[in-house]
Amino acid sequence: MKGFSRTQIILIAAVLFVIVGVIFVFVLGGKQTKNQLTGAITVWGLDSPSTMEQLTQGYQQAQPGVTVTYKQLNQLTYEQDLINALAAGRGPDVFMIHNSWLPKHYDKLWPLTESQLPITQFRGLYPTVVEQNFAPDGVVYALPMYLDTLVMLYNKDSFDAAEIAIPPKTWLELQNLIPKLRAIDKNGRLTKAAAAIGGSPKSVSRATDLLNLLMLQSGSRMVSRDFTETQFFPEGVQALDFYTQFTNAAKDYYAWDENFGYSLDSFANGSTAVIFAYSSQLPAIKDKNQFIKIGIAPMLQSSEAKQSVNWADYWGYSVSIKSRAATAGWDFISYVTNSASQKIYIAATGRPPVLRSLIAQYQNEPQLGVFAKQALTARSWPQIDNIAVANSFAKAIEAVIGGRATSDRALQQAGEEINDLMLRRRNRN
Numbered sequence: 001m002k003g004f005s006r007t008q009i010i011l012i013a014a015v016l017f018v019i020v021g022v023i024f025v026f027v028l029g030g031k032q033t034k035n036q037l038t039g040a041i042t043v044w045g046l047d048s049p050s051t052m053e054q055l056t057q058g059y060q061q062a063q064p065g066v067t068v069t070y071k072q073l074n075q076l077t078y079e080q081d082l083i084n085a086l087a088a089g090r091g092p093d094v095f096m097i098h099n100s101w102l103p104k105h106y107d108k109l110w111p112l113t114e115s116q117l118p119i120t121q122f123r124g125l126y127p128t129v130v131e132q133n134f135a136p137d138g139v140v141y142a143l144p145m146y147l148d149t150l151v152m153l154y155n156k157d158s159f160d161a162a163e164i165a166i167p168p169k170t171w172l173e174l175q176n177l178i179p180k181l182r183a184i185d186k187n188g189r190l191t192k193a194a195a196a197i198g199g200s201p202k203s204v205s206r207a208t209d210l211l212n213l214l215m216l217q218s219g220s221r222m223v224s225r226d227f228t229e230t231q232f233f234p235e236g237v238q239a240l241d242f243y244t245q246f247t248n249a250a251k252d253y254y255a256w257d258e259n260f261g262y263s264l265d266s267f268a269n270g271s272t273a274v275i276f277a278y279s280s281q282l283p284a285i286k287d288k289n290q291f292i293k294i295g296i297a298p299m300l301q302s303s304e305a306k307q308s309v310n311w312a313d314y315w316g317y318s319v320s321i322k323s324r325a326a327t328a329g330w331d332f333i334s335y336v337t338n339s340a341s342q343k344i345y346i347a348a349t350g351r352p353p354v355l356r357s358l359i360a361q362y363q364n365e366p367q368l369g370v371f372a373k374q375a376l377t378a379r380s381w382p383q384i385d386n387i388a389v390a391n392s393f394a395k396a397i398e399a400v401i402g403g404r405a406t407s408d409r410a411l412q413q414a415g416e417e418i419n420d421l422m423l424r425r426r427n428r429n
Contacts (some may be wrong), residue, residue: 038065039325041332044082044092046075046315047145051348052336058344059335066328086320093323094332096315097142099133100386103227104425110319110326112140125355129312129378136382143337144316146351148278149374150206150213152300153285156293158273167297171242174274174300175253181273182255194255195274196263198246200398201390204256205263206313208393210276212381213311214239217302222381228422230415233408240407244400258401268292278313279352279371296370312378314354384422392417 045052049072056068071092073081078096085091086108097105119138123131127147134142154167162180174195183192201207215222220235246255256272264281266272268288276299277285285294301308317336319329335341339355346353346362352371353362362372383389392414399405405413 036065037063037328037331039328040067040069041093041323041325041328043068043070043317043332044073044095045070045317046073046078046096047349048072051345054344054348055336055341058341059332062335063328063331066332068332086322089322091320091322093325093329094317094319096145097318098386099129099144099312099314099316099380100383102133102136102141103382104385106141108321109141110321110323110329112330114138116330125357127354127356127359127375127378129375129380130316130354132380132382133312134316142316142318143333144314144354145337145342145345146349147312147314147354147371147375147378148280148352149310149312149371149378150209150276150278150299151370151374152274152297153267153277153282154274154295154297155267155270155272156295158270159295162273167295168300169298170303171300172303178253178255184254188249190254190257190260191271193257193260193266193272195246196256196267196272197274197276198244198248198256199258199260199263199401201394203258203260203262205275205277205281207397208390209311209313211239211243211393211397213299213309214243216311216379216381217305217309218242227382227384228426229419232411232415236411237408240396240400240411244397244407247401264288279350279368280313282367283350296367298370299374308374308377310374310378312375312380384418384425388421389418 043052043056049070052070052072056070060066060068079101082091082095097109102109117140119131119135119140122135122140126144130144130147134140134144152167158181159167162177164177164180168174168177178194181192181194182190185191196204197210198204199207204210215232215236218235218239220239221231222236223230245251245253247258248254249257260266261271263272263275264277264285265288267275268285270289270292282294286292298308299310317333319326319333323329336345339357342353342355342358345351346358346368350367352368352375353359354375359372359375362368365372396405396410396414399410399413400407
């Protein structure tokens with residue numbers, strides 16, 4: 001067999017070089033571009049466009065093939081607007097959900113698979129309450145942007161005037177300070193409130209959140225394991241009794257009156273010494289009075305508690321079950337909820353961190369430190385409908401402080417209303 005000539009050898013080598021080069025480029029190119037996505041996603045949320053602009057621009061630099069359109073909605077009508085849009089087939093690909101929404105809206109969401117985000121990895125990233133809210137059965141339906149909790153806000157000038165050097169840490173300590181913090185006229189009416197607690201949502205901001213917290217702190221299970229009925233008794237009744245005592249003028253711990261005005265306003269104008277609020281409410285208070293000196297203290301706990309229990313309120317992003325760009329949607333969510341993006345978000349909004357890694361970094365920060373620490377002990381319970389639960393609890397509070405029902409009867413009525421809603425939901429499914 002005749003050998004190849006020098007010219008043939010050169011030609012063969014050149015062809016092989018080209019082939020190897022093509023394979024090399026294809027393989028390397030595949031690695032570089034296999035995570036590159038194309039398409040368009042619409043995102044609905046509650047943050048301002050200016051807040052989200054940095055995050056969406058950063059994402060589009062990372063994924064230039066994906067176009068992101070962000071729309072801010074009004075929080076007061078957000079849920080209904082979202083439901084209507086999804087039902088009409090014109091909803092967004094990605095949207096915000098509240099931490100209490102999963103029981104009533106899970107069927108509208110496209111969850112992550114175990115391979116995309118294993119639950120063990122999820123637990124390493126977030127505090128326990130996030131799993132309770134967004135991945136209760138080990139399936140991740142949403143990723144949070146931040147995590148807010150109820151804290152005690154106190155007027156430093158009021159505390160100084162009452163010669164109180166250190167804010168209370170327990171409910172009992174607050175009760176003992178009430179005579180120093182309140183002022184009562186000769187007719188027995190409050191002229192200065194010690195603390196905004198015990199009233200209905202008409203006068204006390206986040207009144208039903210406070211009641212939820214007290215019920216959890218008292219040890220109430222709230223709902224059965226099979227999610228078929230409420231279990232408020234007996235601890236829940238004790239919590240409702242404890243809550244409403246603060247509006248009873250005949251009690252030693254009379255601290256608030258239903259006719260005193262709205263709690264955020266009365267705190268801002270200096271006529272209420274203590275309120276319980278979230279970090280998201282601080283700007284509104286300061287807008288009402290830029291000179292007020294606000295102290296931020298951890299949420300009060302039971303004197304007998306071995307572990308703190310706090311109440312969470314936050315939002316996260318999820319993907320619509322009807323989205324045709326679910327992969328890009330989750331890729332976007334993964335980007336805006338990563339550590340670098342959340343630092344940008346915290347700086348823009350002043351909201352507390354949710355990632356464990358950031359919680360550790362912000363624990364000693366003057367304003368966000370308390371909220372960051374409390375994220376680790378925040379808890380929740382699965383509510384069939386957060387609005388319905390809040391309405392039932394509000395009616396229970398109003399019935400007790402109005403003298404129309406005892407605490408056990410009022411809470412029994414609330415439980416029956418919620419149980420009926422759970423039954424109707426099961427029958428519909």
